[in-house]
Amino acid sequence: MAEVPQAYLEDASGLTGHASQFAAPSTAGELAAILADCRRRLMPVTFAGAGTGLVGGRIGDGGMIVSLERFQRLEIRPGHAIAGAGISLKELHTAAQASGQFYPPDPTEWTASVGGTIATNASGSRSFLYGSTRKWIRSLTAVFIDGSIRAFRRGDRVDFPISPLPAPLARKHTAGYPLRESMDWIDLLCGSEGTLAAVVEAELSLLPQPAALLSGVVFFPSPHAALSAVDSWRPIPQLRMLEYLDNSSLRILSAAYNGIPAAAQSALLIEQQLDALPGDPIGLWIDRLDAANALAEQSWFGQTAHDRERFRALRHSLPEVVNQRVHRNGFPKLNTDYAVPIEASQAMLDNYVSRLEAELPGRYAIFGHIGDAHVHVNMLPESQADFDTGLPLTIEFARHAVSLGGTVSAEHGLGRKKRNLLAIEFSEPQIDAMRDVKRRLDPAWLLGRGVLFAPPS
Numbered sequence: 001m002a003e004v005p006q007a008y009l010e011d012a013s014g015l016t017g018h019a020s021q022f023a024a025p026s027t028a029g030e031l032a033a034i035l036a037d038c039r040r041r042l043m044p045v046t047f048a049g050a051g052t053g054l055v056g057g058r059i060g061d062g063g064m065i066v067s068l069e070r071f072q073r074l075e076i077r078p079g080h081a082i083a084g085a086g087i088s089l090k091e092l093h094t095a096a097q098a099s100g101q102f103y104p105p106d107p108t109e110w111t112a113s114v115g116g117t118i119a120t121n122a123s124g125s126r127s128f129l130y131g132s133t134r135k136w137i138r139s140l141t142a143v144f145i146d147g148s149i150r151a152f153r154r155g156d157r158v159d160f161p162i163s164p165l166p167a168p169l170a171r172k173h174t175a176g177y178p179l180r181e182s183m184d185w186i187d188l189l190c191g192s193e194g195t196l197a198a199v200v201e202a203e204l205s206l207l208p209q210p211a212a213l214l215s216g217v218v219f220f221p222s223p224h225a226a227l228s229a230v231d232s233w234r235p236i237p238q239l240r241m242l243e244y245l246d247n248s249s250l251r252i253l254s255a256a257y258n259g260i261p262a263a264a265q266s267a268l269l270i271e272q273q274l275d276a277l278p279g280d281p282i283g284l285w286i287d288r289l290d291a292a293n294a295l296a297e298q299s300w301f302g303q304t305a306h307d308r309e310r311f312r313a314l315r316h317s318l319p320e321v322v323n324q325r326v327h328r329n330g331f332p333k334l335n336t337d338y339a340v341p342i343e344a345s346q347a348m349l350d351n352y353v354s355r356l357e358a359e360l361p362g363r364y365a366i367f368g369h370i371g372d373a374h375v376h377v378n379m380l381p382e383s384q385a386d387f388d389t390g391l392p393l394t395i396e397f398a399r400h401a402v403s404l405g406g407t408v409s410a411e412h413g414l415g416r417k418k419r420n421l422l423a424i425e426f427s428e429p430q431i432d433a434m435r436d437v438k439r440r441l442d443p444a445w446l447l448g449r450g451v452l453f454a455p456p457s
């Protein structure tokens with residue numbers, strides 16, 4: 001066993017962990033032997049993907065870091081891919097595209113690993129149409145702490161009793177284990193954040209590339225105009241992206257991008273598959289922009305891969321530019337990942353804005369997956385007092401989201417950083433039902449210690 005390289009004790013959460021040993025096996029057999037040995041020695045294990053996680057899941061809390069980066073199988077076949085846990089989303093997307101297909105889930109951070117995206121049930125801007133990672137897994141191979149290697153296909157039911165839990169009414173949900181009676185193994189392992197087993201390989205569904213896509217960045221003179229448009233645009237056929245940027249996000253982006261209109265106070269990013277759509281889809285968008293009082297002349301539309309990539313890069317650069325600003329400010333960012341039912345989207349957003357304007361005016365940005373009623377609030381503290389104001393707001397917002405039928409994590413998971421939020425969404429007996437599953441599969445509580453739950457004393 002090797003020393004732990006510093007990079008594996010960090011991730012995109014900004015937290016730093018600790019561990020004393022490191023391994024990077026390349027076969028399920030090697031990994032199984034390592035885990036069985038850890039179990040014998042009662043050595044905690046944290047699985048590492050690419051470290052793009054935002055909640056400190058892979059940083060280690062003692063024991064061993066086991067990286068899955070050497071699981072590098074990638075085969076593209078008609079309708080599906082077989083991908084090792086260490087394959088990056090970029091590699092998967094590129095290979096699928098070369099075959100005229102695509103992998104629908106699109107978490108914007110393309111350096112993330114297939115294993116990490118399965119472990120967090122990642123989703124992204126295209127999840128508005130296609131749903132999250134879970135839906136696209138046909139089969140997976142997992143290695144458990146007892147050294148067993150098991151392959152599960154869709155429909156393979158968990159073979160022990162489970163106490164079902166109520167699911168939130170939000171369209172996306174990845175807080176804790178989504179326990180249901182006779183649930184699939186795939187549904188249990190996907191989103192379990194490395195606390196139940198390591199995912200070493202998966203068979204993932206691919207779709208044929210759409211023949212034509214329209215993408216756009218539509219600017220609005222007020223937040224209200226954009227939010228009204230969201231409500232009327234959600235039912236548009238084959239719309240696969242509906243993303244929101246508030247005024248502050250646009251001002252932050254203006255520092256890095258030319259052409260954002262000065263009059264714009266909010267924007268929606270859209271992407272629509274045009275295949276087999278009857279009529280004149282472009283003409284329909286012109287009418288929609290008019291009806292929504294958008295800044296039609298200054299909005300951007302395109303139909304080429306280059307345009308799509310330009311708009312995607314704009315959206316993706318936002319969290320990066322926000323992080324740079326946070327770094328300059330010298331105080332940690334406070335961000336949320338809450339989703340609510342569609343009907344509560346407006347109420348949630350109104351609450352965010354009124355509370356943030358009262359408590360941290362000018363020091364926040366709201367952006368994200370408004371189509372799914374899931375936007376990220378980013379508070380950008382400029383002083384310790386700001387940070388101390390923002391931290392309780394994250395809890396207040398979590399409670400509000402849950403009171404509206406929502407969830408405390410729609411796509412990032414809870415990891416170590418946000419595990420305190422689980423108790424806002426679930427009662428203690430419900431969390432106990434999750435702990436029962438954890439104990440069943442990892443009796444000595446060695447995997448992902450401190451992730452989702454405080455370690456048992």
Ligand SMILES: Cc1cc2nc3c(=O)[nH]c(=O)nc-3n(C[C@H](O)[C@H](O)[C@H](O)COP(=O)(O)OP(=O)(O)OC[C@H]3O[C@@H](n4cnc5c(N)ncnc54)[C@H](O)[C@@H]3O)c2cc1C
Pocket residue numbers: 011012046047048049050051052053054056057058068085106107108109111112113114115116117118119120121122123124125193194195197198199200316319320411412415448451
């Ligand atoms: C700029 C930016 C944008 C982002 N945008 C999105 C977005 O749009 N949507 C979204 O969902 N997320 C987003 N994320 C978060 C992140 O990319 C996802 O959570 C991603 O799924 C993490 O993958 P990873 O390989 O980096 O995993 P890691 O960070 O290495 O690990 C994440 C968790 O999964 C566990 N794990 C990793 N690999 C395995 C494995 N093979 N088996 C079992 N457990 C494992 C780890 O122990 C840890 O708990 C973004 C992050 C950044 C920095």
